[in-house]
Amino acid sequence: MTLMPTQPEIPNASDRQFAVAERECAVISNDAVNAEYRMLVLSAPPVFTAAQPGQFFHLLCPRGGGEAPFFRRPMSVYRVDPDKGEVAFLYKVTGAGTESMAALRPGDGFNILGPLGIGFDLPDGIRHVLLLARGVGLATLAPLAQVVAARPDVRATAIFSARKPEFLMSVDYMAAHGVDVVGVTDSEGTSAVDRVESLMRDLLAGGNGVPPVDAIYTCGSNRLMRLAQKLAAERGIFGQVAMEQQMACGLGMCFCCVRDFNVGGDIVHRRVCCEGPVFDLQEAVSW
Ligand SMILES: Cc1cc2nc3c(=O)[nH]c(=O)nc-3n(C[C@H](O)[C@H](O)[C@H](O)COP(=O)(O)OP(=O)(O)OC[C@H]3O[C@@H](n4cnc5c(N)ncnc54)[C@H](O)[C@@H]3O)c2cc1C
Ligand code: FES
Numbered sequence: 001m002t003l004m005p006t007q008p009e010i011p012n013a014s015d016r017q018f019a020v021a022e023r024e025c026a027v028i029s030n031d032a033v034n035a036e037y038r039m040l041v042l043s044a045p046p047v048f049t050a051a052q053p054g055q056f057f058h059l060l061c062p063r064g065g066g067e068a069p070f071f072r073r074p075m076s077v078y079r080v081d082p083d084k085g086e087v088a089f090l091y092k093v094t095g096a097g098t099e100s101m102a103a104l105r106p107g108d109g110f111n112i113l114g115p116l117g118i119g120f121d122l123p124d125g126i127r128h129v130l131l132l133a134r135g136v137g138l139a140t141l142a143p144l145a146q147v148v149a150a151r152p153d154v155r156a157t158a159i160f161s162a163r164k165p166e167f168l169m170s171v172d173y174m175a176a177h178g179v180d181v182v183g184v185t186d187s188e189g190t191s192a193v194d195r196v197e198s199l200m201r202d203l204l205a206g207g208n209g210v211p212p213v214d215a216i217y218t219c220g221s222n223r224l225m226r227l228a229q230k231l232a233a234e235r236g237i238f239g240q241v242a243m244e245q246q247m248a249c250g251l252g253m254c255f256c257c258v259r260d261f262n263v264g265g266d267i268v269h270r271r272v273c274c275e276g277p278v279f280d281l282q283e284a285v286s287w
Contacts, residue, residue: 004032020116021047024109024160028086030102034166038102039078042110043148053143054119054242056279057089058250060111061097064102076140077115079173087112089235090139116250117277120217120240122147122154127211130203131158131179132196132228135167137220138221140242142170144217145177148169155211157203159184159232161191161221193223200231222286232281237283239281245272260285 025042032038042048051057058072079088081270104110122129122144129148131141138160148156156179162168168183171204174180182199184191206212214235218228219242232239245257252274260267261283 017045019050020114021045022111022113023048024111025087027104027106027110029106030104033090033169036151036167037092037169039088039090040101040104040110041086042112044085044087046082046085047116048087048112049080049085050206051077051080051087051115051264052105052119053077053147054140054240054251056277057112057114058088058116058247058260059101060087060113061098061100062110063100069097071100071248071251072113074116074250074277075142076239076242076277078139078142079146080143084279090136090142090224092136096131108242113250115196117273118275120144120147120242120278122151122186123215123238126215126238128155128157128203128206128213129215129217130198130200130213131156131160131174132160132216132218132224133219134161134191134224135163137169137218137242138162138170140219141217142173145174145179148179148217149177149212156180157213158182159196159199161196161224162183163187166208193227196224197227197231200227204235204237205230213237216281217241218281225281229281229284240278241281242278243272243276243284249273259287 028041030040056074056076060072061069077087078090133141148154158179158181161184164187171181203213214237216228216232216239218225248254248256249274257272258269261270
């Protein structure tokens with residue numbers, strides 16, 4: 001394995017031109033979904049509702065009880081509704097930034113920048129996609145349901161993993177878009193990797209009129225990503241992973257979000273904010 005210098009080019013940048021804007025948006029709602037997660041819905045202009053699944057926004061979290069977070073916080077777009085002019089984020093309160101987001105009330109202003117990064121691809125010819133997510137990774141994969149629903153030729157199954165059943169979010173939302181959802185949880189003893197592997201092998205085999213899974217999308221778990229890499233490599237099928245990394249600028253300038261990728265045996269460095277956050281499944285290096 002050789003070390004390669006950071007690659008300055010954004011892959012396929014020429015055919016991925018997106019408008020980006022910074023705006024103060026009005027909060028429509030900001031409600032608890034369960035004990036850990038909340039959903040923030042903002043009024044948004046068309047430049048924001050054009051966000052693609054897998055892209056993210058950089059959020060200027062307001063001053064909470066203490067100091068205001070200095071850097072913006074990255075958040076995947078969870079849902080867009082161009083007709084209503086809304087974008088939504090599903091988030092977990094983990095620290096100062098998300099705590100201050102949780103205090104936003106309807107009518108408050110919230111400054112967001114985006115849409116940023118490169119989202120998911122759904123290549124022509126794919127017949128059955130598998131969405132494999134854990135924890136907050138559900139928020140990143142959920143908008144793929146809207147894309148799949150618009151493609152009647154594509155079937156979708158989701159395996160969502162969480163600590164407890166109450167943290168399995170988006171199940172109704174996915175089902176409403178025609179996605180078959182299988183929930184696995186730690187508390188029920190159903191989320192072990194070998195059990196998920198068995199579920200995935202059944203889906204990869206297809207049968208009874210169901211086409212075999214021929215594309216895998218994953219987010220939110222190192223061990224599930226490694227499992228997806230193994231099974232997608234065995235079958236030679238398409239796959240993508242949405243990676244997380246702490247960010248500062250979110251725009252490709254500061255290089256604080258660089259991760260290693262394995263490209264044909266060479267380790268290359270890529271910025272998650274602008275060369276991702278969605279990457280080729282087989283090139284991702286586990287963390
Ligand atoms: C592209 C992208 C999309 C994301 N989408 C979502 C989403 O849809 N919903 C959601 O809830 N969260 C999402 N995150 C994670 C979110 O950005 C962090 O939870 C948030 O920045 C935490 O900010 P904070 O000020 O509340 O906590 P902080 O005080 O900054 O951090 C709290 C703890 O979380 C860790 N942490 C912070 N950011 C990250 C990160 N990016 N990766 C791993 N650990 C981190 C810190 O090390 C610390 O231990 C996403 C991150 C990225 C990079
Ligand atoms: S966050 Fe600055 S380059 Fe990615």
